[in-house]
Amino acid sequence: MREHSQGNVNSQTENARTPFARDPSRRHLLRAGGMAAAALFASGCDALSTKPQAKGQQGPTDAAANAKEAPALAARVKAGELPALGKRLPTKPMVIQPVDRPGTYGGQWDLFGDSPPAGGGAEVYYEWLVRWSPDWSKVVPNVAESWEIDDDGRQYTFHLRAGMKWSDGKPYTxxxxxxxYNDVLLNKELFAAPPGYLVTGDQPARLEVLDEQTFRLTFARPNGLFLELLASNGTHVLTSCAKHYFSQFHPKYNENLDALVKKEQFDHWYELFSTRGGPQGGNGLIWQPNVPVLTAWRTTQILQQGTRMILERNPYYWKTDPQGRQLPYLDRIVRHVISDQEAALLRAMDGDFEFLSPTFYNPNLGTPKNKPVLATNRERGNYDFVDGLDSTMNKTVIAFNLTCKDRQLREVFRNRDFRIGLSHAINRAEIIAAVYQRQGEPWQAAPRKESEFYLERLATxxxxxxxxxANQHLDKAGYTQRDASGIRLRPDGKPITFNIDVITEEPTQIDALQLVRGYWQAVGVKLNLYTIDRSLYYTRKEGNQHESSVWTGDGGLRDGMVDPRWYFPANSESNFALLWSTWFTSRGQEGEEPPAAARRQMELYDQIGETVDAAKRRELFMEILAIAAEEFYVIGTVLPVGTFGIKRNNFHNVPKSMIASWRYPTPGPTCPEQYFVAPGQGGAGEDQ
Incomplete structure (x- = not known):
């Protein structure tokens, strides 16, 4: 039996199927590059560290330094509107070591987005059972104070924090x-199938409640990746569904629900459940003001009430700094709704946002093109850059749909020489110079050099x-005949021409594809750009309607093992062969049976999910990557250089560098609850 608690954490984790393959809404782990990640954080403190504050660091110097809670909360206690702090905190609060120094209460964090994004909000909602350490090196306690794992990785026993409360003051147990687990995740009207991270051997884990703070999950087979998956993005439901609130919208607990559904003008109970903050809308439950949360801030103004949404401090938040002062330091977060990239860039240049993390929300400002402009305006805007180690391994991955509906195109796309020829036809150096400001290097869809999974052949x-x-390979593929305009002909005599889906939110991908279109035209293949919004992109993809598509290359660091979408047909994000990935995730009940090489990769991945030993898991995954190199499913273009964020100079406790990854998820593991605004400070280049 292995025990895990704060200060004694071991990231023995993993899963039998790709983590979110059974839940298509989970769109978009794991050694973050080992030495690279360690170097990245060498200049900053671990926010979860239990080490004493470094000499020379100074905290608040006024009377506020002695306050154990925000002044507004203290006033509410004095007025009898809130219980005393000691009655709001758990018996053993989680202690967060500030990155720079203990902060002062007050202030707000302004940021922006085009809406409450599907993958955004990590500054707010990252309060899972367990979490990633800031350097992405290990899984550490969070809502669960500690846990034990049996020796074969089948049984996980978790201990919650005694006395912990929801944001409305009700106990969390x-x-x-x-x-x-039982009424939401296993409810087939809410989830067609249990999320993959909870399933082994085609069976969901069995839940046992041992007491108010202790529960156990027992899997049918070993689940080696479980903790790593549990710490990653997309597992929020376990810590987001307050029974005392959600049961009023659940048929198991409300015998009058039909009348309520009718009154609220819904057709089905699960539509009402979701609208009132349920899990069907991804992380949308945190945006509802009435929903009890465990997060540092809670929504008080929803998006529909204006052009911004406001989140204010949770008076029952269960973390403190080393002095016992309740977090968060910041009073509130204001998310401004800005859909125009130029408008967002101008506001960023003016220093309107306290902190935009290296992942940047839509519209995306964190591009090589924008960095010189933002750099020039640092003094005027009173901000500086925050470096990010990007977990993506490619700016633009080109995926031919090997299972597309057009059978003739299938035959063309499945010809490996066809794919090799088109890869050689791409002038990656020109793309890097013209689109990415001379930043990047030619790269296929392969793990980064910083990753323990780096495989040179696959990458280069x-x-x-x-x-x-290029022409030699295309001729070898059998497409030697051309029409009058020089376009090669398919076996049925029609020209080789096809559409490629690309989303409007990725202008650099569109620019890159404009160049690719010319390169391929020169070797006799006609490409048509189909520029669409993200919603239509996913509708077409999920219906297997696309002929080809592009997306960024997720899985470049330790996230590659839990999200191997580009390395074999693993999940619903494997755009190059969705019918094959469906066959895999449905255990052959749906989709189409893939070729032998892909089936072998699937067998290896199943073995990874049942392997507790990390070294053995790596060995198996490297075999998967070797097969990927041989099969060459997709075409990569450019390896991203380090990304960046921006931070105002009076906004503190933000690490100088951080991982930039959706699965991490940035900036959640850096503990935003300890960020703070220092009034009266300013000036570009200020020593912080």
Missing amino acids: TEDIAFA QYTSYDVNL
Whole structure:
């Protein structure tokens, strides 16, 4: 039996199927590059560290330094509107070590987005059972104070924090866990199938409630990746469904629900459940003001009430700094709704946002094109850059749909020489210079050099720009005949022309594809850009309607093992062969049976999910990558350089560098609850 608690954490984790394959809404782990990640954080403190504050660091110097809670909360206690702090905190609060120094209460954090984004909000909602350490090196306690794992990785016993409360003051106990698990995650009207991270051997884990603070999950087979998956993005339901609130919208607990559904003008109970803050809308439950949360801030003004949404401090938040002062330091977060990139850039240049993390929300400002402009305006805007180690391994991955509906195109796309030829036809150096401000290097869809999974052959093969070699491979593929305009002909005599889906939110991908279109035209293949919004992109993809598509290359660091979408047909994000990935995730009940090489990768991945030993898991995954190199499913273009964020100079406790990854998820593991605004400070380049 292995025990895990704060100060004694071991990231023995993993899963049998790709983590979110059974839940298509989970769109978009794991050594963050080992030495690279360690170097990245060498200049900053671990926010979860238990080490004493470094000499020379100074906290608040006024009377506020002695306050154990925000002044507004103290006033509410004095007025009899809130219980005393000691009655609001758990018996053992989680202690967060500030990155710079203890903060002062007050202030707000302004940021922006085009809406409450599907993948955004990590500054607010990252309060899972367990969490990633800031450097992405290990899983550490969070809502769960500690846990034990049996020796074969089948049984996980978790201990919640005694006395912990929801934002409305009601106790958070294993009763909420049981509701979230049995009545939400296993409810087929809410989830067609249990999320993959909870399933082994085609069976969901069995939940046992041992007492108010202790529960156990027992899997049918070993679940080696479980903790890593649990710490990653997309597992929020277990800590987000307050039974005392959600049961009023659940048929198991409300015998009058039909009348309520009718009164609220819904057709089905689960539509009402979701609208009132349920899990069907991804992380949308945190945006509802009435929903009890465990997060540092809670919504008080929803988006529909204006052009911004406001989140204010949770008076029952269960974390403190080392001096016992309740977090968060910041009073509130204001998310401004800005859909125009130029408008967002101008406001960023003016210093209107306290902190925009290296992942940047839509519209995306964190591009090589924008960095010189933002750099020039640092003094005027009173901000500086925050470096990010990007977990993506490619700016633009080109995925031919090997299972597309057009059978003739299938035959063309499945010809490996066809794919190799088109890869050699791409002038990646020109793309890097013209689109990415000379930042990046030619790269296929392969783990980054910083990753423990780096495989040179997979990363660098077929990246040379060689038109003669491209034509040789296309001729070898059998497409030697051309029409009057020079376009090669398919076996049925029609020209090889096809559409490629690209989203409007990724202008650099569109720019890159404009160049690719010319390169491919020169070797006799016609590409048509189909520029659409993200929603239509996913509708077409999920219906297998696309002929080809592009997306960024997720899975470049330790996230590659839990989200191997580009390395074999693993999940609903494997755009190059969705019918094959469906066959895999449905255990052959749906989709189409893939070729032998892909089936072998699937067998290896199943073995990874049942392997507790990390070294053995790596060995198995490297075999998957070796097969990916041989099969060459997709075409990569450019390896991203380090990304960046921006931070105002009076906004403190933000690490100088951080991981930039959706699965991390940035900036959640850096503990935003300890960020703070220092009044009266300013000036570009100020020593912080």
